[in-house]
Every structure is written in C-alpha cells, then in structure tokens.
Amino acid sequence: MKYLSFYFTFATVVTFLFSFAPHSLDTPQKFVQCLYNYPFISNSIFDVVYTQTNSSYFSILDMSIRNSRFSNLSSKPRVIVTPLDVSHIQATIMCSQRHGLQIRTRSGGHDYEGLSYVAEVPFVIIDIFNLRQITVDVENRTASVQAGATLGELYYTISQKSKTLGFPAGVCATVGTGGHFSGGGYGFLMRKYGLAADNIIDAHIIDVNGNLLDRKAMGEGLFWGIRGGGGASFGVIVAWKIKLVPVPSTVTVFNVARTLEENATEIIQKWQLVANQLDERIFIRVDVKKVNSVEHGKQIIQANFVSMFLGGVEELIPLMQKSLPELGLDRKDCTETNWIGSVVFANAVLLGSTVNEAPEVLLNRSRFLGRINKAKSDYVRKPIPIDGLQGLWSLLYEVPDGELQFAPYGGRMDEISESEISFSHRSGFIFHIHYMVIWEEEGDEVAQRYMNWIRKLYKYMEPYVSKSPRAAYLNYRDLDIGVNNNGYTSYNQASIWGLKYFGNNFRRLAEVKTKVDPRNFFRNEQSIPTLSDEENYINSNHVVSTIETK
Known part of the structure; x- marks a missing residue:
C-alpha cells in the first residue's frame, strides 16, 4: 500500500494552522475554501469536491445508496468528497472540525440504516470509492486492499493471481471492504477460517488529528478495536492488509429447495442440531421465504439449503448422508467448481439469479440496486422448537417479501476467543439469524406497516434467541435497539x-x-x-x- 511519503511529521504545524473553535453556522463555501487552502495536498482536490450546486452532486450521492428508504430524505450532505489520496481525507477531517461539520464515511453504501450517508446534523460525506487499489502477494499469501474496493473486486483480483487462495468474507459483491471488514464480515468460509476481521494483519487509518497510522503507529488497542468494532467510531480507514487462506482447486456448491409440504420444518429442526457440528469445510445456510407455487397455484413457504464445501462431490455426499440424510442431497443437486465459481454462485443466489455467469460479473459495482428494506439480526444458542418454527412460518405469510437467513456457527468460530478481536459473538452460538423485509411501494404509511411487521417478528423470536444481552450483528445495523444522543452520550446509555453488538468487549x-x-x-x-x-x-x-x- 503506497501513500504519501510522510506520516504527518508536520502534525504540529497542522495543529497550529487549524486550531479553532468550530463555526457551526459556516456555509459550505467556507468549508470548501478550507479544503482548497489546506497545506500539503498532493493531488488537486478541486475535481473531487461536490456541493449541492454541482451538476454531479446528486448522481454521486445516489450512486451507493443501497436502501431506497433513505433516497428522499431532506437531510443531505453539505458537501461530498471523493478522495483520490490520503491528503484529501486529512484535509476533510481537519476542515470539518474547523467548520462544525460531522463526517460520514462510505465505501459501499450497504449500511442498513444509511449511517454512511444520512445524518440529522450538518455533515460531509467522504466517499472512498476511488480508493480501491488491490495488490496480491501470492508467495506470502497476503493482499493489500484499499477500503473503497468492493468484495467482488477483491475476490476477482485474488482469483486472477491464484486458483488456490481465497478470503473469508461476505457473499454480496457490491459491499465495500471498509465497513464490512471493520464490522466482522462473515461468509461461506466462516466455519473453516473465521471472519474477515480475523484475517486482517495490518491497516491504515486516519485519526482525528489527521495522522495516517499503520498497525505499529496506531497501537494494538486501536488495531483491536477496528477489527469488529466498526471503523467509523475511530477515524477513516483507508486500507487493509489481509491474510489469504488456502482453498482446494475443486469446491462443491448446492442450492436445494424444500417446501413445508416436503418436510422443510423437520429438516431445519435437524439442521439446527448438526449444522455447527459438521466438518468445518461444510457451510450450509438456510434461506426461508414465501414463494409462488407453480404446481399448487398458491403461495407457500420454502427453505433453500445453500452450501459450499471445500472439496469434491464424492467426498461431500457421504458426509451429508451421515449427518443430514433428511435433506436427501443427491449428486445431481451439486456442482463442482473452483473457489471463485463458488463466489459467483453465492452472489447469484443472493440476487435470485439462476444464470451461470463469468467471474467478471463481480466487478459490477452497480449490480445491486437500492431497494426499500429493513433488517434485524439475532444469535441462537439452543435449537428453536418445532412450534416456534411453525409460528415463524405463519408470520412470513403476512407480508409479500420477508425472508430469514440462518447461518451456522461452529468450526473455527468456536476456537477463537471472544476477546481476540472486538467482534465478540463466538463459541456457544449454534447459528445466526438475519431478518429482512423488502417492499416496493413508497410512502410513510406503507413503510410503517412493514417496519411494524419486522418488529413484530423480532418480538416473537425473543424466547428463542440469546439473552442478557440479546446479541446483534453490527454489520446488520439496527437503530431499533438503541441510539446515541447527538452530542455527548454516556457509556451507560x-x-x-x-x-x-459487542458483549464484554464494549x-x-x-x-x-x-x-x-x-x-x-x-x-x-x-x-x-x-x-x-x-x-x-x-x-x-x-x-x-x-x-x-x-
């Protein structure tokens, strides 16, 4: 990762130049002028600053809004900065403090509550999509990735350098690495290799004083905090150095659908007992939603068992017959591919696509269109009983497009201490739940109806999930569970x-x-x-x- 040739050895000069009491009523023009006058800018900043009078402002703003629930809010950033290098971020941080503006940092825009581009106070967006350089070191099994790169861009770049190296992170290709890694980051390799955050070996962050820090300079405390605790609380993360993991040349994927009439409830009940105990090379996620039945001409509940196995089908089938024969997995259900093929497969399942696509599709940053949605999360320590599952299915009938995802734990996740990094949800959990509701209609009344539904679902699940506290996943941000004051917020509050989110690590x-x-x-x-x-x-x-x- 190459940046400026200095680590702000002139910090005292900057502190002198920018010592101030913030001017909360300053105009955007004064903030912009501050950027233009900032010392030590290494590239021209004129072309990466967008005010609301700029013709490209709204296209830049809307480009990475992944939740249309926030598309038409009246509170918009005073200025958007799309930095080309570190000095642009340093200037934005210092000038924001001088002129009473807060900062929101956006890498992919997938924050469920829009916190990377929405605020109730005057604010500036630093959108780092221009900072997406990726360098792969095959010999040392590492990669350097700037925080504006997407997961798809990272996976594709790795695959172009090696057929037997991968990285354990999420399945949605348009998610930005900046936020995803700092919040934890789980995916199909989680049971074998842990989270994305478990495989970070260095980082670059710009702190409140404008200093560019690597792991040694920031210290182990801050390095611990940005691996699972989110980066936006501490500064602006600009790059990661990650440890790549070995993957076999052949992996096996499947997506097997079972309806309630095909004993999906009983299969899920057995899945709860074995999914976290399976060979750590097997990851089987369960997606449950309402679908249209061609055969019966009505809507039914269907569970999709979506899996990736680090090995060939001939080895997978006996393992499945031993541990989860209820699923009835057959060789014809399975596809052998390579690791990057499994990434394309998982992304296609997420988007509801059945087309066998080339890996280049992972480079399409705009493929995941913004949809109106609300999400929540839970962690489960004990299997949900049959009657509890049946109540869940009843609730899914109440909305057009609600979905549950059950992601298994076990394997490597049981072996890492909850205090190793700031992500705390480790051993003792058998699976994680992701709740989602999506709707097309616009309007506050419609939105409230769907929001009420997912809150009702969440309330229904209370007896069946973790307690004291009821755990939640930071990357599935949910403001329903509590918010800060705009100014000072006590630790207790x-x-x-x-x-x-963080358990004993908070x-x-x-x-x-x-x-x-x-x-x-x-x-x-x-x-x-x-x-x-x-x-x-x-x-x-x-x-x-x-x-x-x-």
Whole structure:
C-alpha cells in the first residue's frame, strides 16, 4: 500500500494552522475554501469536491445508496468528497472540525440504516470509492486492499493471481471492504477460517488529528478495536492488509429447495442440531421465504439449503448422508467448481439469479440496486422448537417479501476467543439469524406497516434467541435497539445497544475510543462513546494496562 511519503511529521504545524473553535453556522463555501487552502495536498482536490450546486452532486450521492428508504430524505450532505489520496481525507477531517461539520464515511453504501450517508446534523460525506487499489502477494499469501474496493473486486483480483487462495468474507459483491471488514464480515468460509476481521494483519487509518497510522503507529488497542468494532467510531480507514487462506482447486456448491409440504420444518429442526457440528469445510445456510407455487397455484413457504464445501462431490455426499440424510442431497443437486465459481454462485443466489455467469460479473459495482428494506439480526444458542418454527412460518405469510437467513456457527468460530478481536459473538452460538423485509411501494404509511411487521417478528423470536444481552450483528445495523444522543452520550446509555453488538468487549472499545478520539468527533447514532471524566478516573489504570499492553 503506497501513500504519501510522510506520516504527518508536520502534525504540529497542522495543529497550529487549524486550531479553532468550530463555526457551526459556516456555509459550505467556507468549508470548501478550507479544503482548497489546506497545506500539503498532493493531488488537486478541486475535481473531487461536490456541493449541492454541482451538476454531479446528486448522481454521486445516489450512486451507493443501497436502501431506497433513505433516497428522499431532506437531510443531505453539505458537501461530498471523493478522495483520490490520503491528503484529501486529512484535509476533510481537519476542515470539518474547523467548520462544525460531522463526517460520514462510505465505501459501499450497504449500511442498513444509511449511517454512511444520512445524518440529522450538518455533515460531509467522504466517499472512498476511488480508493480501491488491490495488490496480491501470492508467495506470502497476503493482499493489500484499499477500503473503497468492493468484495467482488477483491475476490476477482485474488482469483486472477491464484486458483488456490481465497478470503473469508461476505457473499454480496457490491459491499465495500471498509465497513464490512471493520464490522466482522462473515461468509461461506466462516466455519473453516473465521471472519474477515480475523484475517486482517495490518491497516491504515486516519485519526482525528489527521495522522495516517499503520498497525505499529496506531497501537494494538486501536488495531483491536477496528477489527469488529466498526471503523467509523475511530477515524477513516483507508486500507487493509489481509491474510489469504488456502482453498482446494475443486469446491462443491448446492442450492436445494424444500417446501413445508416436503418436510422443510423437520429438516431445519435437524439442521439446527448438526449444522455447527459438521466438518468445518461444510457451510450450509438456510434461506426461508414465501414463494409462488407453480404446481399448487398458491403461495407457500420454502427453505433453500445453500452450501459450499471445500472439496469434491464424492467426498461431500457421504458426509451429508451421515449427518443430514433428511435433506436427501443427491449428486445431481451439486456442482463442482473452483473457489471463485463458488463466489459467483453465492452472489447469484443472493440476487435470485439462476444464470451461470463469468467471474467478471463481480466487478459490477452497480449490480445491486437500492431497494426499500429493513433488517434485524439475532444469535441462537439452543435449537428453536418445532412450534416456534411453525409460528415463524405463519408470520412470513403476512407480508409479500420477508425472508430469514440462518447461518451456522461452529468450526473455527468456536476456537477463537471472544476477546481476540472486538467482534465478540463466538463459541456457544449454534447459528445466526438475519431478518429482512423488502417492499416496493413508497410512502410513510406503507413503510410503517412493514417496519411494524419486522418488529413484530423480532418480538416473537425473543424466547428463542440469546439473552442478557440479546446479541446483534453490527454489520446488520439496527437503530431499533438503541441510539446515541447527538452530542455527548454516556457509556451507560450507549450500553443499551452496545452490549448487544459487542458483549464484554464494549467497555474496552469505549476505552480505546476515549484514548484516540477524546472529544468524540467521529460519532453517529451508534458510534462507540467516550468515557466521562469520572469513568476515566475510575478506569485509568485499566486503560493503561488493557490498551497499551494487549
């Protein structure tokens, strides 16, 4: 990863030039002028700054809005900056502080609550889609990826350099690596190799003072925090160095559909008992939704068992017959391919496509169109009983397009300590649930109806999922579980949502935040809070021992 040749050795000069009390009523023009006057800009910044008077402003804004629920909000960024290098981000951070503007950083735009491009206060978007350089080192099994690159671009680039290396992250090709990795990042390789965040070996982040830091410079505390705790609370992540993982030349995929009439409930019940105990090379996700039945001429509930196995079909079939014979998996259900073929397959399943496409489709950043949606998440420790599953199916009949995804745990996820990185949901969980509802109609009344439905579904699931706290996944952002104040938010208040996302790691995340961003500049509705002076005093010895020595 090549950046500027300096690590802000002139930080004291910048601090002097930009020492200020913020001017909250400053116009966007004054902010823009600040950018133009900023010292040490290495490339022209004029062509990457968009105000609302710029003819390209709305096309840039809309380009990465993946949830149309936020397309027509009145609160829009005062300015959008699409940096070409680190100095543009440094200038934006410093000028935003000088002129009383908050920052939202966007890499792919898949944040379910739109926090990367929506705010209730005057704000600026740093959209890093121009920073997407990827370099693969096959010999050392590593890759350097700038945070504006998508998962699809990363996977494709790896596949062009090696047929036997891959990376464990998500299935949606248009998701940005910046947010995905920092929030955890799980996918079909999770049971074998863990999360994306488990396989990060270095990072570059720009902090509140405009300093560009690598792992050594930021320290192990902050490096721990941005692997699972989200990056937007601490600064602007610009690049990752990741560890690539070995994959066989042949892998096997399948997508087997079973309706309730074909004993889907009983198969899922057995899946709950074995999915996290299977050979760690097998990942079987269950997608459940309502579909139109051609045979019966009505809508029915269907479960799709979507899988990838790190090996050939001849080895997979006996394993499945032993552990999940109820599914009735047959050789004709399976397709042998290579790793990049399994990535294309998984992405096609996500988009509802049955076309066998070339890997180049992963490079299409605009393929995933923005849809109106709301999502939630849960973690399950004990199998959901039959009557609990049947109640779920009844709820799915109430809306046109609601879906559940059950993703199995076990394998490598059971072996990593919950404190190894800031992502805490590890052993003890048998699977994760992703709830989603999508609708086409516009209007507040329609939106409220669907929002009420998914909240009803979430309430229904309370007896069957994790408790004290009820765990949630940061990358499936859900503001229903609690939000910060616009200004100072106490640790106790933020714990309402923070413990759900981070469990026992939340306190340490707040300590890291207090150390690196004590004035809480990088904040949003669910950003990590700083600790108060009293909390800092109580925990001062703990901060030193935890952050600086771990």
